[in-house]
Amino acid sequence: MKKLLFAALAVFAFSFSNAQDEGGSATSQGTWLIEANTGNAMVGSTAFTFTSQDGESVYNLGLDGGYFISDDLAVRVGLGFGGDSAADTNIFSYRLGAKYYLGGEFPIGVDLTGASIKDAQENPLWLGLQGGYAWFITDHIAIEPGLRYNLSLNEDFTDEGVFQFNIGFTLFL
Known part of the structure; x- marks a missing residue:
C-alpha cells in the first residue's frame, strides 16, 4: 500500500514538475504549493498515516x-x-498557517491545527512549530524532512506536546 501511494504521488509530481517555468525560483511570489506529509498517528493530522496493532487500525x-x-x-x-x-x-x-523558506532551502513553519472527532466531548487544538530542509530533486519538486513540535492548546483534551519527524513531498506550481 505504501509503495502504491508513493508511486502515485511520484507520477503526479513528475507530471507537473515542468508545468510552469517562468524563470523564478520555486518559492517565488505567486507560486502555489501542494504538500503531502508522512506523520504519526497524532489526532489532528493532515498527513498520510496508517497503523495497525492488536486488531485496531488507525488511518489518516x-x-x-x-x-x-x-x-x-x-x-x-x-x-x-x-x-x-x-x-x-x-x-x-x-490546518491554517504560514511557511517561510529561509534562504530558499530551510522551511520554517507555524500553524494552528485542530480536529473534529465524531461523538467526542473535547476536540484537540495544537500550535505547530516546524523546521527542516528542502531537498529540491527538480526545479518544482522537493523532499522536505523536518522536525515538528505540536503544543496542545486544549488542556481538557491533553496537556502534552507531541514531537514528530515528518517527511514532506512538495510540488511547486
Whole structure:
C-alpha cells in the first residue's frame, strides 16, 4: 500500500514538475504549493498515516496547499480525514498557517491545527512549530524532512506536546 501511494504521488509530481517555468525560483511570489506529509498517528493530522496493532487500525489521509504571498513566504491550509476502527470514529482535521523558506532551502513553519472527532466531548487544538530542509530533486519538486513540535492548546483534551519527524513531498506550481 505504501509503495502504491508513493508511486502515485511520484507520477503526479513528475507530471507537473515542468508545468510552469517562468524563470523564478520555486518559492517565488505567486507560486502555489501542494504538500503531502508522512506523520504519526497524532489526532489532528493532515498527513498520510496508517497503523495497525492488536486488531485496531488507525488511518489518516490529508494534503496541505499554499500560496506564496511574497518570495519565500507561503500561507497554507490543510485538510485531513481519518478514523479508528476500535473506537468506530471519524476524525476531520484542519490546518491554517504560514511557511517561510529561509534562504530558499530551510522551511520554517507555524500553524494552528485542530480536529473534529465524531461523538467526542473535547476536540484537540495544537500550535505547530516546524523546521527542516528542502531537498529540491527538480526545479518544482522537493523532499522536505523536518522536525515538528505540536503544543496542545486544549488542556481538557491533553496537556502534552507531541514531537514528530515528518517527511514532506512538495510540488511547486
